[in-house]
Amino acid sequence: MLWRVRATLPERPGALAALAAECGAAGVNILGVQVFPGIEAVTDELVLSTPDAWTAADLVDLVGRAGAESVIAAPCTEAALTDQPTRYVQAARAVLETPASFPEVVAALLDADVLPVGDSQDVMEMTVGAVQVQIRRDAPFTATEHARGSAMADLVNDVLGREQHHPHHPAFVLSDNRRMGAGSSPAYHVEGRSAVASIEGVRVGLATLREAGPDLPDVLPVDLEVDPAWQRRGIGTRLLSDAARLANGLGAEAILLTTRSDNQAVMPMVMAAGMRGRIRMAGDALTVRIAVRDLRPLPVAQP
Missing domain, CATH: 3.30.70.260 (ACT domain)
Structure with missing residues (x-):
């Protein structure tokens, strides 16, 4: 054995x-x-x-x-x-291909878990842009492992930095939809519990706050969607920011964004919004919890 x-x-x-x-x-x-x-x-x-x-x-x-x-x-x-240098090379390649996989990759690399398993676990926290990533395990992390985790986080920051300076490598695949009003700027407004972006009267983006669940009464899940023809223009970032401020106005402590684990646009979007978030990956789902209590509230639209 x-x-x-x-x-x-x-x-x-x-x-x-x-x-x-x-x-x-x-x-x-x-x-x-x-x-x-x-x-x-x-x-x-x-x-x-x-x-x-x-x-x-x-x-x-x-x-x-x-x-x-x-x-x-x-x-x-x-x-x-498995040979340790080989493991780290393979981990680096995985992060380069899919930066959003960083929590899961670094957890596997350091024999840790992304989600809490017990109360006595040691926690390693790494920062990617404005996103805080936590992994944990029973055995305490050594100084060497902290250095390795930081190095992997720096790698993700470098990758995301290059993505931001090279827009010809989109995180989303653009659709063939007609780009309506290509010279127009989006207009933003609030409809109930939703932040809306529209171009020439046509809705192109929506961020809707859902009701909190019983386990997290102060955290509002948010559904965010931007028309593929209008992605990579900062609309998602603005809607995420407006949804966070809207949640503050509703008395929430945080919002929770859930998407696919291979969605490479999430971390750059949170970073661009300038908000503090904690990212976790479990299976095919990636979640980002963003604190909203320090944001300026956005008034809730009256019906």
Whole structure:
């Protein structure tokens, strides 16, 4: 059976050798080692092979006898034996292809989760533009892993920066619809719980606030849609901003935007709107929670 074990060893000569000796005496095979250096202690991550009857508690006891502290053991698969530089290259390629996949990619890279699993998990927070991305896991993140996470976030910032300066690479595929009033500027107004954009009297964009759910009574989901023929013109950014201000006027704490995980326009749109958001990815869905309490309220249109 394969296990991933993370432990803190004292920074002294022979510490890892003592651990190897304990494993050898118990018939446990060390298949992989990754070292995260520190000043007074070193965090080691090992992939161990044990007989099928072994439990996580057995491994914690074994590694503890070698002088290790903060030992965490969990079953793993052969994927844990993948070469680490190869994993990071593959992760970088995935982020370059789909920047919005960053939360899921970096979580997998650091053996973490995007969504909370328990109350005692350690949290790593990274910033992409104005978007805060959080990942978490039971084992504390090391300084080396924080640096790696920041480097991956910088990569996303670079990619999104290039997208903003190269509009000939659109995040949306434009439709063949006729571009009505190509020289006209959009007009924006509020209809009930919706922020509306129109061109020459024709509606081209809409952001509608739905009712809050029982689990998040202070968070209003928002449905945002822009005619494909009018995307990449800042309409979505303006509508998102107006919807956020409208939500503030309704007494909400935040809005929640949900879209496909492969929608590359979401992060640039939130960044361009200048608002603080937290992005999460789960399966095929990407959600962004944007705080609205510090925004200037937008009056709600009266029926």
